[in-house]
Amino acid sequence: MRRTRILTAVLALAAGLIAGSPPVLAADGAPRPALAAESYTWKNARIDGGGFVPGIVFNRKEKNLAYARTDIGGAYRWQQASRTWTPLLDSVGWADWGHTGVVSLASDSVDPNKVYAAVGTYTNSWDPGNGAVLRSADRGASWQKTDLPFKLGGNMPGRGMGERLAVDPNRNSVLYLGAPSGKGLWRSTDSGVTWSQVANFPNVGNYQQDPTDTSGYASDNQGIVWVTFDESTGTSGTATKTVYVGVADKDNAVYRSTDAGATWTRLAGQPTGYLAHKGVLDSVNGYLYLAYSDKGGPYDGGKGRLWRYATATGAWTDISPVAEADTYYGFSGLTVDRQKPGTVMATAYSSWWPDTQIFRSTDSGGTWTKAWDYTSYPNRANRFTMDVSSSPWLTWGANPSPPEQTPKLGWMTEALEIDPFDSARMMYGTGATIYGTENLTAWDAGGQFTVRPMVQGLEETAVNDLASPPSGAPLLSALGDIGGFRHTDLTKVPSMMYTSPNFTTTTSLDYAESDPNTVVRVGDLDSGPHVAFSTDNGANWFAGTDPSGVSGGGTVAAAADGSRFVWSPAGTGVQYTTGFGSAWQASSGIPSGAVVESDRVDPKTFYGFKSGKFYVSSDGGATFTGSAATGLPAGDSVRFKALPGTKGDVWLAGGASDGAYGLWHSTDSGATFTRLAGVEQADTIGFGKAATGASYQTLYTSAKIAGVRGIFRSTDKGVSWTRVNDDAHQWGWTGAAITGDPRVYGRVYVSTNGRGVVYGDTSDTGGGSGGGGGGDPTPSGACAVTYTITNQWSGGFQADVKLTNTGTSAWSGWSLGWSFPGGQTVSQLWNADHTQSGAAVTVKNVGWNGNVAAGSSVAFGFTGTWTGTNGKPTAFRLGDRSCTVG
Secondary structure (H helix, E strand, O other): OOOOOOOHHHHHHOOOOOOOOOOOOEOOOOOOOOOOOOOEEEEEOOOOEOOOOOEEEEOOOOOOOEEEEOOOOOEEEEEOOOOEEEEOOOOOOHHHHHHHOEEEEEEOOOOOOOEEEEEOOOOOOOOOOOOEEEEEOOOOOOOEEEEOOOOOOOOOOOOOOOOOEEEOOOOOOOEEEEOOOOOOEEEEOOOOOOOEEOOOOOOOOOOOOOOOOOOOOOOOOOOEEEEEEOHHHOOOOOOOOOEEEEEOOOOOOEEEEOOOOOOOEEOOOOOOOOEEEEEEEEOOOOEEEEEEEOOOOOOOOOOEEEEEEEOOOOOEEEOOOOOHHHOOOOOOOEEEOOOOOOOEEEEEOOOOOOOOEEEEEOOOOOOOEEOEEEOOOOOEEEOEEEOOOOOHHHHOOOOOOOOOOOOOOOOOOOOEEEOOOOOOOEEEEOOOOEEEEOOHHHHOOOOOEEEEEOOOOOEOOEEEEEEOOOOOOOEEEEEOOOEOOEEOOOOOOOOOOOOOOOOOEEEEEEEEOOEEEEEEEEEEOOOOOOEEEEOOOOOOOEEOOOOOOOOEEEEEEEOOOOOEEEEEEEOOOOEEEEOOOOOOEEOEOOOOOOEEEEOOOOOOOEEEEEOOEEEEEOOOOOEOEEOOOOOOOOOOOEEEEEOOOOOOOEEEEEEOOOOOEEEEEEOOOOOOOEEOOOEEEEOOOEEEOOOOOOOOOEEEEEEEEOOEEEEEEEOOOOOOOEEOOOOOOOOOOOOOOEEEOOOOOOOEEEOOEOOOOEEEEEOOOOOOOOOOOOOOOOOOOOEEEEEEEEEEEOOEEEEEEEEEEOOOOOEEOOEEEEEOOOOOEEEEEEOOEEEEEOOEEEEEOOHHHOEEOOOOEEEEEEEEEOOOOOOOOOOEEEOOEEOEEO
């Protein structure tokens, strides 16, 4: 269960969201207007979690304000009213995909509206870009960015240590950032706008997980790993004098400044031989607690200790809850109860078997109790109960033998936080979810506390493949880390991932076009088969038999009628079989590692692609012949699909910026291909239900068209394209898979690398491919308005507005007006243009959303400020007409 996710495109090439989300990142601090796009509503196909959550941060000033960071899937803010998480970095675009990896988060305890994120996914060559510090004055609704002169590693070894980014609790214009790769300690004195290295900090770190790793992944110096302020050594408006810094150096792990960072010294008498994963200060009692491990984590760690440092006397005390000889894990998760500072908790983050362990002390580490103990081995007595009914797949469908249990309390538990305002609430991150409890104090009373997932809205899966069959479940997914799911309802968490077998990562899946009950998937597994079949549309599975030499999933294709399969696994050459894979035979004429797909009409026709050459088989995959087609991408970052309903109709997307890169179409089974001139770059291709009156299925692609990167749709066979996402909905890298829905016009399913499966629905019922045009701004006919405040904080708020044409005639332009009742002011508005004079606001369409058919709606959103009260407008006018208010 070692869950490392690495971006597919990097290796190949060198919850719920709604339209009108926060504006896009702006490097210069000014939000850019959204590019022309059709009005789409975006949501996640609910999985809830699915990846490692290395950091949880509570604001120390405002109750219920909390953030979570993920290693590749962005950052989130907690919404107490709905008990869900809101994504904050969906505006990260294709070129900056690495900025979806968040190595650290800091919430300002002086001004809770301010939050900072240190972003960057890899410090080696896998991520070509440098890291950045993002800053927000509206709790992550919008961001400004400062690029750094070095890389950051949100998905690197050691990412569970921290927090590396910290705001001075007395003078909040001062921030510190610990850098990896020998880049040292950095400081900002202007609220994160500019940064400079702290030149006199004496140690840049020296710990490498594996110095021999030539890729640079495990051999990077993990650097400066946490910064902690002693708030008692400062007053409001003046810099905190005492600052502690953790360094990835087993002999010199902790440093201190007592003069606000002017000078630094190694903390005298400190233990050696371990890395200090966390340093948490209890300023009331004057204790700095430190969680140590012999490794950087988040997977490894075989020994560990907990120490307490008395800040007044310099005395060190080993407060470890178990003897060193009895540890087979390191300590990392570390928190104190701010309501009862003598209460401290820690985790055995790397105790994979039989379970993680959580320790609790109410006497500053003098004595400890455990979340679970052995009674008589292998039997356990738990101080907790677990309720995973909201995410039932967390059991993994397992039936382990004691002392293991299912669901597990967790693994990779490096994030652990007691709510600073509520001693009964705790949250902690695992390799798959966020767990939490709201009756933690039952622990001390001898009762059991209840652990539940507290993760709804946080979607963190990496998507490898997607399928939307013409019947049965609307969505089948192939995911990293947790295999994949069959979604019968996109708004509900499926009861279980694919099992029998349970791949750690599913790399490819396919269904038989004329028999969608027949489904095949392939994937990675430490031991066991790498192929599985279903005869009931993916509801139940049985394992196939691997041919000799298979080491990984690769790609797989099902014949149009389900009678045979072609598989291109890792470790050996392309194989084919009739029936369900009880005996495989080697295909000839096609190289190992080729991507394979099937014709969606002829059950004996299969296709392949490898290194610039297209291959075709007309005998069920037994033999392939190379096509004479030229001009295709030379590399292997290519995805192609055959169109359902038409034999030999093939679309191919892919390439690289240093060669052929785009979208190609063949109507003769790949004998020849024609490149679409208007598509500059394309990485995926998928098909969905045809538009009304159209004779060809709708095309979808993640591409660059007219100089703009986005998700595009064409209803006229690629002659013209409409961008269906906007700058607020980009999700970093979307190059693995895309598919439309054959049953719902306009619906598109988009893969992300860490934000799960995103799907969009259109408000365009007509199915046109072009954008709307300006036109008459005062349309006739009836209208209805829904005004929803989606988020509110001290002095600020976010709202969504939906305007519906309830009349009988289409609009060719619109202008909506209202007056604010409470002194509100629009700060930033997207998906429309606006003006405001006093309380009066006028919002007009932009070019692409001026046409609104009868019965259809258009939506826009904005952030704003308020004083006094934040009442909703009670009247809206469309030109000279009053609208019904919903």
